[in-house]
Amino acid sequence: MSRKKALIVEDHPLMATALADEFVSAMGEGSVALAASSLEEALTTLAKERFFDCVIIDPGLPDVPDDDPSKRIDLVKKIVANLASTTTIVVTTGAPSEVEASKLSAIGVHAYMSKAETNAVTIKAAVRNQPLPEGVPQQAIFSTNVLTPRQLEVYRTYLTLKQGKPNASNEELIELISTSTQVNYETTRSHLYNALKKLK
Structure with missing residues (x-):
């Protein structure tokens, strides 16, 4: 082990x-x-x-x-x-x-x-x-089942960046997330906004 x-x-x-x-x-x-x-x-x-x-x-x-x-x-x-x-x-x-x-x-x-x-x-x-x-x-006990694994990854990255850049727009943060995760901008944007919608 x-x-x-x-x-x-x-x-x-x-x-x-x-x-x-x-x-x-x-x-x-x-x-x-x-x-x-x-x-x-x-x-x-x-x-x-x-x-x-x-x-x-x-x-x-x-x-x-x-x-x-x-x-x-x-x-x-x-x-x-x-x-x-x-x-x-x-x-x-x-x-x-x-x-x-x-x-x-x-x-x-x-x-x-x-x-x-x-x-x-x-x-x-x-x-x-x-x-x-x-x-x-x-x-x-329960498993996380509200967000998909990719949505969860993007959302966690978003929270981290938001703490360090509180005045940044979502579009600026999406660009940073896209770069760090190596996922294109539109896909990253879709993952983030779907996650935010689910968490309302």
Whole structure:
């Protein structure tokens, strides 16, 4: 089994340690997990290293106001925008919501589960894109199915560029995405606008 690497974005040290232990248990000897206790720390880590096999995110970080659920989605978006396209993204929360699950699936999250369901079995299933074993709540995990792989790649690139160039027009960003992905402008434009339409 190849060595796997995870980033755990969780502000409670004991929970972060528990999630790291579950990841290593799921993926085997030699696997490692780094921890970030805030959005700022997560982005700093990702600026140095984007290639994680798995990122496990608790969206209820201190960076997020308790009275604004949309900020939880925004926090995850910022992390997703800085990840390699091959990373498995898991969101774990103490207060799961079908509405939040749907919105997170749309932006590329592969699995959404309660903290009680986040363990070696469900993490392993998410990373390997496998069905859950019998007896494990099937709602604990889902595959990203709102955007096609190409739409998701273009959308993630769009989010990354938008952060660095907030005043750029969509047409300028599409040109940059087209260059970086080596896909022609019209195809890139179609992928982006179809993705944006789906995510409204």
